[in-house]
Amino acid sequence: MLSITVIPVKVNGDIAPKSDLGLVILESLYANGVALQDGDILVVAQKVVSKAEGRIMDLAKVKPSRRAALLARDLQKDPRIVQLILDEAREIVMMKNGIIITETRHGFVCANSGVDQSNLARDNAAILLPVDPDASARRLRSFIKKQQGRDVAVVITDTFGRPFREGQTNVAVGVAGIKPIKNYIGKKDMFGKKLRVTEIAVADEIASAAELAMGKSAGIPVALVRGYEFERAGRASIKDLSRPKKRDIFRHTCNNR
Known part of the structure; x- marks a missing residue:
């Protein structure tokens, strides 16, 4: 064994x-x-x-599209985060309860395209896969x-x-x-x-x-x-x-x- x-x-x-x-x-x-x-x-x-590869995004520099703004309103999310989710997605699979399930450009089916804001020293930032x-x-x-x-x-x-x-x-x-x-x-x-x-x-x-x-x-x-x-x-x-x-x-x- x-x-x-x-x-x-x-x-x-x-x-x-x-x-x-x-x-x-x-x-x-x-x-x-x-x-x-x-x-x-x-x-x-x-x-x-x-982090090492510089995949931290400054949200102040993210400009939400009209689509991102509309989705953010319906899902009660930050439109800048929604824009990052859309940018990282190959396809939207499902949207419900404030969660966007996508297929990422890598082929992963996951919540919010893997966009995350936890364990970041900086405020007003998000990290991508x-x-x-x-x-x-x-x-x-x-x-x-x-x-x-x-x-x-x-x-x-x-x-x-x-x-x-x-x-x-x-x-x-x-x-x-x-x-x-x-x-x-x-x-x-x-x-x-x-x-x-x-x-x-x-x-x-x-x-x-x-x-x-x-x-x-x-x-x-x-x-x-x-x-x-x-x-x-x-x-x-x-x-x-x-x-x-x-x-x-x-x-x-x-x-x-």
Whole structure:
């Protein structure tokens, strides 16, 4: 049986725009007395990635369109936030109870296009998802390999709600070095029956496990998952976890109301 360990990594201070996030993480690992090992999975909160990549938006500079203003009035939201949501969306899936469910340009179906105002030192600002979370994960993985010679996987996470359950959970929004889905189709269960549909979203499960150690306000945006034997992938992509629109029951239900 596997013994899996989740190690929280505290980062001192806030991440400033244009920070060298890879260097900050390595320094934080050292300060926390954590030495990387081959096969570790580095889990990083999306928010620090976005901060380092300059994805913080000054709301004073956001000019809402007429459409954003009308939607904001109906949904009782800040029209500048609505404008950012629209800018980040590929498609609006549903609007209700002050929430806009969109498909982002990345292919994520989530609330408010991932636009968020929590855990920001600045008032009158909002933070967006990274432009390409997979690329962000690859850069961190490559930096660690170059600096320390360690072969680690990287999972970038964010907090999403779920259409059929209460509460939020952390999910993977970017991956590098790890295949995000473990496929059991065609294999046999413990009674010898062939499995037909089982695919485990291991990247999401890793993200959720790490969040238990990271929290939301403890200054722990990084965690190390150690001991899980994952399937390596040279060119992993979070797109493997996105369900095609034609098979998305949630969106089909919304569009037929």
